[in-house]
Amino acid sequence: MRARSLGRTRRGVVSVLVTAVVAVLLAAPAAAAPSDQPGGTSGVLDSEALDRLQRRAAEVQADLQQRQTEVAAARQQLADAQADVDAARATVDAAEGELAQHRSVVARYASAVYRDGGALTPLTVLLTGGDPADVVAALGYLEAVDAHTTEVVGAAEQQRRTAVDRQTSADAVLAEARQRADRLAAEVAELEASADAVTAELDVALGDVDRQLSDLQRQQVDVNTQTAANWRAYLGQLREAGVTALPAAELLDLVRGLPAGLTPIGAAAGGAQRGAAQQPRRPLSLLVLPAETLAAVTAAMDALGRPYAPGTAGPDSWDCGSLVSTVYRDAGIDLPADQAGLFAVTTPVDPADVLPGDLVFLGTPEAGLGHVGIALDAQTVLAADARAGAVVVRRLPADQVVHVGRPSLGPRPEVPAPGPVGGALRVECGNTVYPPSFDGARAWGGYPNGLIPPSALCPIGVGGHSLRCDAAAAWRAMSAAFASAFGQPICITDSYRTYAGQVRLYGEKPALAAVPGTSNHGWGLAVDLCGGIDGFGTPQYAWMVANAGRFGWLHPTWADPGNGREEPWHWEYAGG
Structure with a gap:
C-alpha cells in the first residue's frame, strides 16, 4: 500500500496556526538537513563495490566451511590409520619377541648338548647305546623333540609374518591418509590466500566507510543536539504560558469540552482532533499535548545517541519497539514492545494530522512493516534506528508511511501488521533481517x-x-x-x-x-x-x-x- 503524504495542506485557520507552531518549535532538525540515513552507512554499504567484495568474501567463507568439514574427516582418518599402524607394530613386536624366545630355548638346548659332549644325533645314540630298548627309546625322544621344536618355531615365524603383512597394509593406508591430509592442507592454504586477498581489498573499502561514517555521526550529533534543545524550548514555553500538563483523558472528550483556556486543533479532513489542544496566542497558538506524551517524548530525547541493539530495552541500548514501549509505559500508557505489536493496537490518525508524540510506522509493499518511531513533526521522527546504529532524529520518508497512531487515544482492536510478501526478507527497525548463514549476512547496523x-x-x-x-x-x-x-x-x-x-x-x-x-x-x-x-x-x-x-x-x-x-x-x- 502507498500511504498518503504527511505534507498534505491542513484546513482551517486553527490548523494552519498549529502547523506553524510545530514547525517553529521543531524546525531545526529539518533545517539541519540530516542524511537520509542519519548516522548510518547504508549509502556506503549498499555500493556495488563493497557488495562485490562481500560476495567474494562469502565464497571464500563457504569454501572454507566445506573444507573445514573435509579436513576434520581427513584428520580423523589419519588418526585412525596411525592407530592401526601403531597396533600392527605392537603385534609385530610381540610376534618377534615370541619367536626370539622360542629360538632362545632351542639355542639353550643345543648349548647344553654341546656342553655335555657334543651334538646328540641318532648316530651318536647308536654308537654309544647299550640296551637296544634304550636306543629305541632315545631315538623316539629325539624325534619328538625335533618335531615339537620345528612346530613351535614354525608357528611363531608364521605369526610374525602375518603381523608384518598387517603392518605393511596399515603403513599403506597411513601413507594414503597422509597424502589426503596434505592435499587438503594445500587447498586450505590456497583458500586462506584468497581470504587474505579479499581482506586487503575489504580493509581499503572499510576505511572509506569509516571516514564517511565519522562525518555522518558528527552531523547526526548536531541534529540530535539541536532537536533536544528545541524540545526543551517548547517545554519552557508551556511553563511560561502557565499551561499545566493535563492527563490524556482530559483532552479526549471534545463534546463535553476542553479545560478552560484551550481550544481544539482542526483535523485535515474537517472537524477537530482528539488527544491534543491549543492555547490561542499571538502571533501563533501554543500546542498543548497530554502529560503522558510530554513525558514520553522527553524521555525519548534523553535516549538520543544511545546505541541501537536488537532485542534490548535500555538503558544502555534500545531497539525501536522497546524504546517506544518503555517511554510510554513510564509515562502511564502500556504498549507492546515490538513494532508489529505496536502497529496492532495503536489507534490511527490521519497522516496529515501527525503531532509530536504520535507513532509513525514505516514499511514497503514488499517487506511489509519495517520500522516505528516517535514523530516530532511532519518531517522528522525520533527512533532507535538499526541502520544508524543509534537512537537518532531522522527524516520521514513520506512514501514509506504505512500507519500513524496516537497512544493517548487508547488501544484499538488488534489489526495484524503487514508482513513480507513474495519471498521478501523481513525488516526490523529499518534494517533487513537476513537468515542465519555463513555468507556474512549483515546483522546490526547493516554491517557484515x-x-x-x-x-x-x-x-x-x-x-x-x-x-x-x-x-x-x-x-x-x-x-x-x-x-x-x-x-x-x-x-x-x-x-x-x-x-x-x-x-x-x-x-x-x-x-x-x-x-x-x-x-x-x-x-x-x-x-x-x-x-x-x-x-x-x-x-x-x-x-x-x-x-x-x-x-x-x-x-x-x-x-x-x-x-x-x-x-x-x-x-x-x-x-x-
Whole structure:
C-alpha cells in the first residue's frame, strides 16, 4: 500500500496556526538537513563495490566451511590409520619377541648338548647305546623333540609374518591418509590466500566507510543536539504560558469540552482532533499535548545517541519497539514492545494530522512493516534506528508511511501488521533481517561480520579493545563489579575481531577457530578473558558464572566442561 503524504495542506485557520507552531518549535532538525540515513552507512554499504567484495568474501567463507568439514574427516582418518599402524607394530613386536624366545630355548638346548659332549644325533645314540630298548627309546625322544621344536618355531615365524603383512597394509593406508591430509592442507592454504586477498581489498573499502561514517555521526550529533534543545524550548514555553500538563483523558472528550483556556486543533479532513489542544496566542497558538506524551517524548530525547541493539530495552541500548514501549509505559500508557505489536493496537490518525508524540510506522509493499518511531513533526521522527546504529532524529520518508497512531487515544482492536510478501526478507527497525548463514549476512547496523567500521564500535577502556556499544557499556559495569571483588578489573585478551583477524586466526588454528565471517567476535559481541577466568574451578571463573548474567554476559554451552570444546575464557554478550 502507498500511504498518503504527511505534507498534505491542513484546513482551517486553527490548523494552519498549529502547523506553524510545530514547525517553529521543531524546525531545526529539518533545517539541519540530516542524511537520509542519519548516522548510518547504508549509502556506503549498499555500493556495488563493497557488495562485490562481500560476495567474494562469502565464497571464500563457504569454501572454507566445506573444507573445514573435509579436513576434520581427513584428520580423523589419519588418526585412525596411525592407530592401526601403531597396533600392527605392537603385534609385530610381540610376534618377534615370541619367536626370539622360542629360538632362545632351542639355542639353550643345543648349548647344553654341546656342553655335555657334543651334538646328540641318532648316530651318536647308536654308537654309544647299550640296551637296544634304550636306543629305541632315545631315538623316539629325539624325534619328538625335533618335531615339537620345528612346530613351535614354525608357528611363531608364521605369526610374525602375518603381523608384518598387517603392518605393511596399515603403513599403506597411513601413507594414503597422509597424502589426503596434505592435499587438503594445500587447498586450505590456497583458500586462506584468497581470504587474505579479499581482506586487503575489504580493509581499503572499510576505511572509506569509516571516514564517511565519522562525518555522518558528527552531523547526526548536531541534529540530535539541536532537536533536544528545541524540545526543551517548547517545554519552557508551556511553563511560561502557565499551561499545566493535563492527563490524556482530559483532552479526549471534545463534546463535553476542553479545560478552560484551550481550544481544539482542526483535523485535515474537517472537524477537530482528539488527544491534543491549543492555547490561542499571538502571533501563533501554543500546542498543548497530554502529560503522558510530554513525558514520553522527553524521555525519548534523553535516549538520543544511545546505541541501537536488537532485542534490548535500555538503558544502555534500545531497539525501536522497546524504546517506544518503555517511554510510554513510564509515562502511564502500556504498549507492546515490538513494532508489529505496536502497529496492532495503536489507534490511527490521519497522516496529515501527525503531532509530536504520535507513532509513525514505516514499511514497503514488499517487506511489509519495517520500522516505528516517535514523530516530532511532519518531517522528522525520533527512533532507535538499526541502520544508524543509534537512537537518532531522522527524516520521514513520506512514501514509506504505512500507519500513524496516537497512544493517548487508547488501544484499538488488534489489526495484524503487514508482513513480507513474495519471498521478501523481513525488516526490523529499518534494517533487513537476513537468515542465519555463513555468507556474512549483515546483522546490526547493516554491517557484515568482521567489517564493522571502528566508529560504529565503542572502546571498553582497556588497550585497543572495543565492542558493540551496548556490550561495551555492560562490560564496563561488569568489570567494575569484578574489581570490587578481586581488587583489579577483568583481564581481557580478545574482543572485536576483524575479518582479517579471523582469517589469520583460522590459518593458525583451523580446528579451533570459527570460519572467517561467522565468529561472534566479528559482531563485537564476544570476549576472551584471562587472569584466572581462563580456568574452570577458579574463584574468578566462579564469580563470572554467578554474576555475568546480571550484566547480559554468558558462557556459551558449547564451551562448558564436557562438551568437547572447553573454553573457560570465552564469554558472549546476549543483551540486558
